[in-house]
Amino acid sequence: MKLRIGTRKSKLAMIQTEIVRDAILRKFPETEIEMVPMSTKGDLILDRSLTSFGGKGVFTGELETALLDGEIDMAVHSAKDMPMEFPEGLCIGAVLEREEAADVLVTLDGTPAEKLPAGSVIGTSSLRRQLQIRAVNPGVEVKLLRGNVQTRIEKLRRGEYDGILLAAAGLVRLGLDKEEGLHLEYLDKHSFVPAAGQGILAAEVRREDQKEGGRLEMMLKSIHSEIAAAELFAEREFLRILEGGCNAPCGAWCRIHEKTMMMTAMYARDGIHPVIFEEKLIVEEEKAQWKADKALEWEQEEPFSGGLIETAGRLAERLAARLQYKPVYLVGAGPGDGGLITRKGLEYLRQADVVVYDNLISGSLLNEARLDAELIYAGKRSGKHSMRQEQIQRILVEKAMEGKSVVRLKGGDPYIFGRGGEEALALREQGIPYEVIPGVSSVYSVPAYSGIPVTHREVASSFHVITGHEGDGKQTASVDYRILAKEEGTLVFLMGLGHLRFIAEQLIKYGKDPATPAAVIENGTTAKQKKAVSDLAHIEAAVREKGLSTPALIIIGEAVEMESRLDWFGRGALAGKRILITGTRHMVSELEAELKPLGAECVAVSLIESRPLWTKETAAALKNVAQYGWLVFTSRNGVDLFFQMMRQMGQDLRTLMHVKFAAIGRGTAEELFKHGFICDFVPGNFSGAGLAKEWIPELKKTDRVLILRAKNGSPVLPQELEKAGIPFTDAPVYETWTDWRRQEELNRLAETVDYVVLASSSAAHAMKQMLRRRLPESARVIAIGPVTAETAENLGIHVDLEAREYTAAGIAAALLEDVSR
Helix, strand or coil: CEEEEEEECCHHHHHHHHHHHHHHHHHCCCCEEEEEEECCHHHHCCCCCHHHCCHHHHHCHHHHHHHHCCCCCEEEEEHHHCCCCCCCCEEEEEECCCCCCCEEEEECCCCCHHHCCCCCEEECCCHHHHHHHHHHCCCCEEECCCCCHHHHHHHHHCCCCCEEEEEHHHHHHHCHHHCCCCEEEECCCCCCCCCCCCCCEEEEEEHHHHCCCCCCHHHHHHHCCHHHHHHHHHHHHHHHHHCCCCCCCEEEEEEEECCEEEEEEEECCCCCCCEEEEEEEECCCCCCCCCCCCCCCCCCCCCCCCCHHHHHHHHHHHHHHHHCCCCEEEEECECCCHHHCCHHHHHHHHHCCEEEECCCCCHHHHHHCCCCCEEEECCEECCEECCCHHHHHHHHHHHHHCCCCEEEEECECCCCCCCHHHHHHHHHHCCCCEEEECCCCHHHHHHHHCCCCCCECCCECCEEEEECCCCCCCCCCCCCHHHHHHCCCEEEEECCHHHHHHHHHHHHHCCCCCCCEEEEEECCCCCCCEEEEEECCCHHHHHHHHCCCCCEEEEECHHHHHHHHHCCCCCCCCCCCEEEECCCHHHHHHHHHHHHHHCCEEEECCCEEEEECCCHHHHHHHHCHHHCCEEEECCHHHHHHHHHHHHHCCCCHHHHCCCEEEECCHHHHHHHHHCCCCCCECCCCCCHHHHHHHHHHHCCCCCCEEEEEECCCCCHHHHHHHHHCCCEEEEEEEEEEECHHHHHHHHHHHHHCCEEEECCHHHHHHHHHHCCCCCCCCCEEEECCHHHHHHHHHCCCCCCEECCCCCHHHHHHHHHHHHCC
């Protein structure tokens, strides 16, 4: 058989082709082999980096063309130079045993990489090598280096570089690893990760020649190494997942030892900071179910034994996933008042795929999460643990490993007795990046909300924070009451209510004046804030008398005396009232605007949400909107979505210049005005029935009406229009859906609120479905109007109050009237 093998013209390429030739001749000595040297684009352009004119393919393009044209039968490549995609009809036919995979630093004086003087010039054309040599020695200067190996070494000898980075395999094959005057430092592959395929030779052939019964089938099998092939597959699959190329900042080094396959991978997500991970898997005895989306380019029926290829694919997937992890954000949510979260914390909360939250956060904060975010309750309260700390850490790791953006939303500050440090360590151990977003701590904010400055020039120049509940794993107590008793500043104990007597006794025992002012504050910064103020000797009795419970803060020191003069929190007609709002986020914002100025604590738990609804009928109506005489809106939401849809359809608002508008409620009319249109009719009774009664008599038979509202809205208005013979189109522009993610919060918070607001029948239905038990009698229910009230009563939800005006302002008025009784 005659065989023509194509190769690049460089000395290294010729030697590598000779290695393949000799391997074939050892098995098939009668074969007549001709080596066909060819020049490639990459060999001719030497003054620019590879990525500037084509990347990896610049070393293979001409050889592949010759293969497809039948000029050669095989092309030999260094596997690291092969592109990720092969031309149709070509494939890898065989992979030879691997040579040393490491990179080497070549110098003339033998100075190790980490000891090179600042400013030393290092030559390389690879971004991967550039990033990693700077990680080893940040002081070096990296300069572009192209050309064949001999040319690069000559530039080193001429002093153009202080060191150059090369592949060890190439030097070994050229016999330069023992060259006099050259010093080679083999860089640790665990920390200086090689390029995928480095040290491996691959034979590229026509697919028809490689397949079963093909002309070269037996020849290729004779030189093929299953071990090297599996290693190459793992490394290239890793690159494929990351969409890596020749100069992409990534590397991969796979090796197989007995039954274990291991891979070290490097990836610089930002192109600047390389991150390195390692993974290992046990090679399966049987072929697994794993299937690569893009199988390796060779297609033998059973090319791998012992499940090597399946293991390689899973290993690549796992490592790629780890290297693409998004940071986990440990966010401090503040002490309870939802307004005390930082802007940065709120920003990350709004972007998160997963939110793992605590018991002590404001329930309203979850209303800021994306509608498709996963919400996981990990709440804890002293003596009542919902989830163990180890479970929480495992969830953070697992969700990050799924490639999701995770926010760990913690009460107060993550690093102040919040076990954030433990969570950060757990993430670090798994190689998962994380960021800490500090929060407003209860240490100083809760006293501030009670009129107690923890420092004051006249009475306290320092404050000291102590945990009143030390971890079970600690061998000895770290709180030294001898020292604390002598401190002149303010003492703040967290999580210490259950040990209040012991704390007071210990401080008095070691010298603290029993008359020292002391305070205990429960549920600080919230509407449920309560406090007991006394002296150290009697504070426990005062707490017992007030019936305080966790979560609570203990403050001891002279600064407590200022509480009577500086207490400011809890002003307003609705102060001390916690109001659960169950409507859509749009409705929540309206209600908060009315209730917060009155001193209420609004807990927003949107049980329903709305989303745009496109139907053929709605699209047709909007396209021909100018043909209607009246547009009717039943909610603010409908107004916003109508104009949003008009923009999406490219509709000119001037088509509305002859149209009149009717709206249910002043709020809806105000929303219309924001878009530049004055409402022509608003009924005195803000309901569909009210609109029908007051407005329809004024219409003419020739008027055409377009109703823009929610899907499955009240049938009253359409029925009355039909009775009156007025032509109309009922076009739903949005639909509401029940947000089952909020079930945990609803059931947890329902026990703590004074009022529950139902702003629609949909919200009433959602609440009935989600509640695991009846609302407590202490929680009074207010409905926005008679329709919602009737729906709630029919569902078994007792309604205590009903707004006279069916708006957020009407709800506020009803609440004010109720608390004044």
